[in-house]
Amino acid sequence: MPYRPTAHAEYDDIAAEYAASKQLPFRWIVEAPTLFQLADDVRGKSVLDLACGEGIYARKLARRGAGPVLGIDLSAAMVERARASEREQPLGIAYRVGDAADLGTVGAFDLVLASYLFNYAQDARQLLAFARTVAANLKPGGRLVGINDNPRTALGRFGSYAAYGFSREVERPQRDGARIRYTFPLPDGSSFGFDNFWLAPATYQSVFAEAGLADFRFVDCTAKLGEDDDPVLWAAFVHDCPITGLVARRPG
Ligand SMILES: C[S@@+](CC[C@H](N)C(=O)[O-])C[C@H]1O[C@@H](n2cnc3c(N)ncnc32)[C@H](O)[C@@H]1O
Secondary structure (H helix, E strand, C coil): CCCCHHHHHHHHHHHHHHHHHHHCHHHHHHHHHHHHHHCCCCCCCEEEEECCCCCCHHHHHHHHCCCEEEEEEECCCHHHHHEEEHHHCCCCHHHECCCCCCCCCCCCEEEEEEEEHHCCCCCCCCCHHHHHHHHHCEEEEEEEEEECCCCCCCCCCCCEEEEHHHHEEEEECCCCEEEEEEEECCCCCCCEEEEEEECCCHHHHHHHCCCEEEEEEEEECCCCCCCCCCCHHHHHHCCCEEEEEEEEECCC
16 A cells, blocks of 8 residues: 655644744754764755755755755645745755655755654654655765654653653554654643654664665764753753654665
8 A cells, every 4th residue: 555644734734833843942952963963064965855844954954065955845835934945045955845755766865864754654664665765865875864753762651841842742552653742832822743653763773774775773862052051951851862863874
């Protein structure tokens, strides 16, 4: 049975709220520095940003010298926001609406970026479709870098990340396909959220190998603190980290 994505309507509805959540401190203290460290020097490198959302990382990598950069997302609303930013401040980034599960080959890239894509796979078959798209679009020797919901985190059912501006609730039993609900309170007292899906680390390992990608591994997040940031607060975050980096490469 072909993979039927479920996420596009969700992000069409929450595009503005999700963009606002990118202002939370964990995004720039943990998420972005981890991603940049994994991406390393992107100058002159071609980048495919799968599940680019509103293009936040496509833009950041273009500003760091990457090019050409292509962003793909399932949600037309997210792609429209990305295109609006490109119109406002042109960086030469192209965006397309597309499904990472059946994209086929759209180019041969030095780097594929996947920031919160794989956690939308509800089973190994869907994850394999994403991983095959990555492999099909990397040059030999090219690299995948990503950020993901962390399937290794030890936190129990009600992960309280209230101090960081959200909650993460994992359905039990925690087995492949278990739902992970992220909820973000809003200033007006309401909230918004979205679902990710838990797959065992061993499922990730075997699926990426099956897709022909080498050296898949999760990479612990690090916190890059500013002068005013509380080291104890952020040590606790990375200790029971809700998110993880990940890397793999196409054999050269
Ligand atoms: C949590 S957002 C992350 C956006 C961006 N990468 C970032 O880090 O801000 C997840 C994105 O994945 C997109 N997405 C979910 N399933 C997808 C699929 N099958 N193909 C392409 N994009 C998908 C959603 O539309 C949404 O924009």
